[in-house]
Amino acid sequence: MSPSPYPGTDLTSANTLGLPCTAEHFAAPASLAELQAALAEARARDWPLTLLGGGSNLILPERLPGLVIRPAMATWWLEEGENDRVRVHVEAGVVWHELVMALARRGLWGTENLALIPGHCGAAPIQNIGAYGVELCEVLEALQVVDLADGREAWMTPQECAFGYRDSIFKGRLAGRVVITRLVLCLSRTARPRLAYGDLAGRVGKAPTPLAVAEAVCAIRRDKLPDPAVLGNAGSFFKNPVVEAGLAERLLLEHPGMPHFPQLDGRVKLAAGWLIDRCGLKGLREGHFGVHERQALVLVHFGGGSAAELLGFAARVASRVQERFGVTLEREPRLAGER
Ligand SMILES: Cc1cc2nc3c(=O)[nH]c(=O)nc-3n(C[C@H](O)[C@H](O)[C@H](O)COP(=O)(O)OP(=O)(O)OC[C@H]3O[C@@H](n4cnc5c(N)ncnc54)[C@H](O)[C@@H]3O)c2cc1C
Incomplete structure (x- = not known):
């Protein structure tokens, strides 16, 4: 394997938003040794690096300089543990949803609520994927990383990963x-x-x-969320904001029906989709982008748009929420190339 030469690799179909993007160089290492060789080449040529999984939580610019690496190591295996425990060893390039369904079919409990989350296993810890009351960190025992600077391998415990709501040390x-x-x-x-x-x-x-739980989760998600294969999107575009108790109390006086979830630290998590909906933005379309008509937390791409246009549209949505509720919305998907 060697990174593909200029003029580049088209990544338009490698991101669920369907944004047009050309990577200057691209590599899909199928082993640790191939990954280390690609990293060494990037260092030697002083190429900036971008890591790509399923492209379901990334905003890609039209042109991505340097080397894009998409890990393609994709095997997984089981190891019987003590009592009723089973360890699952899984490489970065395995598709998360396929793993979840295979484990559910084997009667193993732990990941079934996380069915149908797009993306690859290597990216799952980045934002500590979560859905239906479960987060990845609850089932993660350890993870292996390779240092981009020197290619060295290391193992990390969940404590070292500093997991939080849609957050980790990798962000x-x-x-x-x-x-x-x-x-x-x-x-x-x-x-x-x-x-x-x-x-x-x-x-x-x-x-x-x-399996029944995983299938129920899939059915609910299919009802609520647009399929990226049909309509470009990156799932939730904004994190649910966590605000000070005083602000939540003031908002609740005005909007007693507002969804709110008290947190252990005394702050209160609000539902970003509800706030956007209450600004009357559900179903709004501006140019090539819009707010999904059934789930206001999802911004959709109708085709023909660019990352810059999407970011401008998202900023207008966020500023409407800020003006109306005094709540700041934070973007969930990462902008490739952003450090
Ligand atoms: C329809 C839809 C529904 C979604 N629902 C949910 C949901 O319910 N819950 C949830 O938490 N998320 C959800 N997401 C977001 C997304 O699926 C997850 O964040 C997923 O883990 C991203 O995986 P990916 O492989 O696509 O990552 P990518 O988008 O390719 O990358 C995401 C980030 O991880 C980095 N990265 C990728 N691979 C690696 C690696 N091996 N090592 C280090 N860094 C890496 C990238 O550089 C980038 O910064 C949804 C997205 C969509 C489109």
């Missing part, structure tokens, strides 16, 4: 410094259904299996 101190190459998950053979969120409990029977 902070280690952003752009390591590539995640392997995860070790710890799942259980004992039934541990987590059905408190949404109408999940109503959709599965009295003795649910992991």
